[in-house]
Amino acid sequence: AGQGLQSKKMPRKSKTYPPEVLDFAVYLGIDVEKEEDLVWIAERCLSEELPEPWTEHTSSRGDIYFYNSETDESTVEHPLYHKYRLLYEEKRQEKLISSGKFDHSQHESFHNDDSLKPISISHEEVLDMAQYYDVHPQHECDLLQIIREAVLAPLPWMFREITDRHGNPYFYNDITDVSQRLHPLDDIFREKLERRRQVVSAQDHIAAQWQVFFSSAGTPYFYNFITNQLQEEKPDDLSEQMLEEQIYKDNRSCVAQLLGSKPETMGSKESEYDDMFPSDLFQDEKLLELVDEKEIVDMAGLLNMEVADPKFQKFVREIAEDRKSFEDVKHKFTTFHIDSHRVDSKVPESFKRRPRPPPPAPKRLVFYSWWFEESVKKYIELRYDMEAKNFQIILNKSVALRDVKIAGRDGEQLQCWDLFVGQKIDVLGKPTTLMQASHATLMWLEFHSRRLLKKALEIENEIMQYKPIPDIIHRMLQTRVFLLPPSPCSRSLPALLLRSRC
Structure with a gap:
């Protein structure tokens, strides 16, 4: 299994593993020539049974794909890809550190001339997250690095956190249109914790009792999870190299997309209406995604105007900009009321809420x-x-x-x-x-931008009902055709008039 999942050619030098294992190793990102000692990860993945309800199939062209009987979804991505890709990244990093080849220059650059900056994180955040994942800091110090990663890990790009009518959070996947109560990364971190528990030793537990943390100003301090001791002086057990490695790990955790990176945007397709539109109708090409070209033609006909008419073009631009603004704000700030078929409307009594990070307060x-x-x-x-x-x-x-x-x-x-x-x-x-x-x-900046923009949107929506209706909207209403997006939230006059300049 695994053939057809990648397009790269398999190196020929390795003779230890069968071709399908090497092929799958390349799919996971393993360099089978330089990292032959990590190819076992691919072999283990192929030998593991697929999680329910996934099954493996072969298309008429001989390509392998996987089918989910619950969601009726088919994909060429192996259901265990993210699990074993993460395992490979862990083993690769351990290998670099143990061999003394820990080199910051080989990784992503950060602010201030590519030097790594300490990430603000407190021991209280780690303790709260440890409680959420049922980790006992005094007895499982060696697991706290994984807990630390969970604190810093960003929400996967395809998810957004939404609050239901009762104020309880849930997570919505824009790609699959599926909502869930659990954090999207919970399963990944629980698997990492379980794997780590199986290989832990008493020596690892003692070595991990001291950890470094950084204030919002970047000042380090040190905390002992066994004795609950906090101090500003570096313990003798921690070397400068260990501090540098921790800073690197924190920076990496803050940008890691554990469910995969966002794919590149596909180019727009040619349309039968291309010849009817001026090339500069929209300065932002993304606005064309919000106003369909056929819709523009229909609007022009209903208003008895030419597409090339500057007044009509101005009107279309404003509709597109209003929709873009509405979609952006809805994506970030709108509180959605959930439906019973998408996520449980009542939070189970056993549900444990993931700890929220405190509001940023840098000095x-x-x-x-x-x-x-x-x-x-x-x-x-x-x-x-x-x-x-x-x-x-x-x-x-x-x-x-x-x-x-x-x-x-x-x-x-x-x-x-x-x-x-x-x-x-x-x-x-x-x-x-x-x-x-x-x-x-x-x-x-992001925290206060979201807070203030949400408040501004609420105020703008309140005063929008007092704004006069432009004449061109009267003409559209007379046609009894409302050309807004098919969203219940946008079928209203205020949504169309949002920041209108008619």
């Missing part, structure tokens, strides 16, 4: 920028102190200016709400664009 916001002077790259780091409300400026990673106040265009002193990636400010007389930000800063 300072950190931004980075750079420019070139006579082919020499200059760096600047801006640190905004949230309590003192002033800046610390670091030029070329050495010269530091403290307690600096920077004014905005209106002459008022800049505050935290004025700072974001892409903002242009005047620093020591030089126009400077904030190009990057630290991880803690990005989390703070």
Whole structure:
């Protein structure tokens, strides 16, 4: 099994395993020439029985696919792919560390000239997550690295967290249109914990009792899970290399897509209506996904207008932009009421809610920028102190200016709400664009952006009922045809008039 699951050619040098195992190893991402000692992972995957309700089949062309009898879904992806891909990544990382080949330059680059930044995480978050996964920190210290990964792991790209009418969270899969109560990564981390429990030793337990954590400002502190001791000084048992490895692991956990990366967007297909539309009708090609070309033609006919008419094009643009805004906001902020056939409307008494991360509260916001002077790259780091409300400026990673106040265009002193990636400010007389930000800063910006935008949307929806109806909408209503997307939330006049400029 496994043939036809990948398009790469199988290397010929390895003779230890049969071709189907090597073929599947390549499918998992294993280099069978350089990582022959990890090919056993592919062999184990092929020997394991498929989880119910999956079954393996062969198409008329000889390709292998897998069928789910419950969801009536067919796919060429092996149902155990993610489980064994994750196992391969773990074993590969263990191999690199044990061989002394731990090299940051081989991995993803991060802020500040590709150097890794400490990720803000507290021992309280690890303790809460350990309780959720039924891990006892005092007796299972060796499992806390997996718990730490669970705290930092992002929600898979195809899922979004939604709150039901009772305030209980659930997770909706945009691809499969399926909702579930459990966190999408729970099964993965429970499997990792179970595998780790089978190979743990007393020595591993003792070695893992001390762990390093980082405050929102990046300051390290150390916590002993056996004695519950907290201290700022590094214990003798922890080396500098171990601290670097932990920083790397945390950075990697924050960006890991454990259910697979998001596929590249497919190109748009040619349409029979292409010749009817000006090439610049939409500056954003994604707007064409929200207003169907046939719908545009129907609208033009109903309004007795030409597609090329600038007024009609303006009207279509605004409808598309309104829909895009509505979809973006709905995707991030709308509270959905669940249906009984999609997820249990009543939360079971035994259901245990996954701990939520605390709201980000960094002591300072950190931004980075750079420019070139006579082919020499200059760096600047801006640190905004949230309590003192002033800046610390670091030029070329050495010269530091403290307690600096920077004014905005209106002459008022800049505050935290004025700072974001892409903002242009005047620093020591030089126009400077904030190009990057630290991880803690990005989390703070995202949290408050979502909070404030949700509030703004609620206010906008309240005042929308008082907005006058443009004449062109009157003409559309007279046709008794409502051309909004087939969504119950959007079949209303306020949805069409959202930020309308008619």
